[in-house]
Amino acid sequence: MRFDVITLFPELFAPFLASGVTRRAYASGQVDVRLWNPRDYAEGNYRRVDDRPFGGGPGMVMLAEPLARCLAAIRAERAEDAPAPLVLFSPIGAPLNHAAVEHWSASTGAILLCGRYEGIDQRFIDMHVDLQISLGDFVLSGGEIAAMALLDAVARLQPGVLNDEGSHQLDSFNPALDGLLDCPHYTRPEEWQGQPVPPELLSGHHAQIERWRRDQRLALTARHRPDLIEAARGAGRLTPADEAALAKLR
Template sequence: MRFDIITLFPELFASLLTSGITRRAYEGGLVDVRLWNPRDHAEGNYRRVDDRSFGGGPGMVMLAEPLFKTLTAIRAERNEAEPAPLVLFSPIGKVLRHTAVAQWSQSAGAVLLCGRYEGVDQRFIDQYVDQQISLGDFVLSGGEIAAMALLDAVARLQPGVLNDEGSHQLDSFNPALDGLLDCPHYTRPEVWQGHAVPAELMSGHHAHIERWRREQSLRLTVQHRPELLHQAREEGRLSRQDEIFLKNLPISGE
């Protein structure tokens, strides 16, 4: 798959593409990332890419024309019968969740637009943006961090990227966990600062270990993300044993 990133700060992506375990996806070509700076397609001696907002107010707005020329160059290079979607990271976008990441991981990629300043000229958005994505109800200085979050989430789902092929299937929100939160994890030493690893994990009894992990996943989800548990219940993904555990789970504060 291929992701073309439109950004005024392409240098921000250097560490993502060359560090950590997901670099295997980029170096191996599983996820082809290409960076495009609108300044390279801007006019004038100063290669201007922004201007003041009509109607007044603080901040600057990204100009439509340099973005259009950048997108045109990307479309020409991709040369696809079906143009890849143009995605803008913005507060009005749908919040990115695991289901969407999984879908992106099976796609041919996209063009990702990283906004800056007060935003992008609305006429460009109306004319060319196909989808908007948000990381949550907060504002970043630009879309680069959001783009890197999407790339990292997609890259780790590619075959051969993680050391353990099935490890991502036990991540929080994954269908293999019925969309619930992951359970707690422990490692050596067996006792640290007076706190021991739960006895169930040391038992060597695989069925007991799996049941303990399931119950901890249920406990964490009901405590921190009850809406995920409600969804799993509505979709019939909770077993009778799960429901018995939840029924007997002490209410927080008791």
């Protein structure tokens, strides 16, 4: 898959693309990331990419024309590839969740637009943006962090990227866990600062360990994200043993 990123700060992506386990996806080309600076498509000696907003007010607005030229160059280079939607990271977008990440991980990619300043000229958005995505109900200085979040989430789902092929199947929100939060994890030593590892994990009894993990997932989810419990219940994913565990919590 290929992701073209339109950003005024391509240098922010260099350490991101070369660090951590997901670097395998970028280095191998499984997730092909190409960076485009709209300043390269701006006119004049100053390569201006923003201007004051009509009607007054604070901040600056990204100009439509450099973005349009940059987008045209990307589409020309991608002419032989599958059509790619233009995605804008924006407060009005749908929140990014596991289902959306799974969708993108199985796609051929997209063009990711990272806004800056007060925003982007609405005429460019109306004419060219296909989809808007939000990371949550807060505002960032730009879309670069949101783009990295999407790229990282997509990259780790690609075959061979994680050390354990099935590792991501046990992630929070994954359908393999019925959309629940993941359970706590422990490692050596068996006791640390007076706190022991739960005995179930040391029992060597596979069924007992899995029941403990399931009960912990249910307890954590019920405490922190009860909406996910209701979603799992509504989808018929909770067993009688699950309901019994939840009843004990109540």
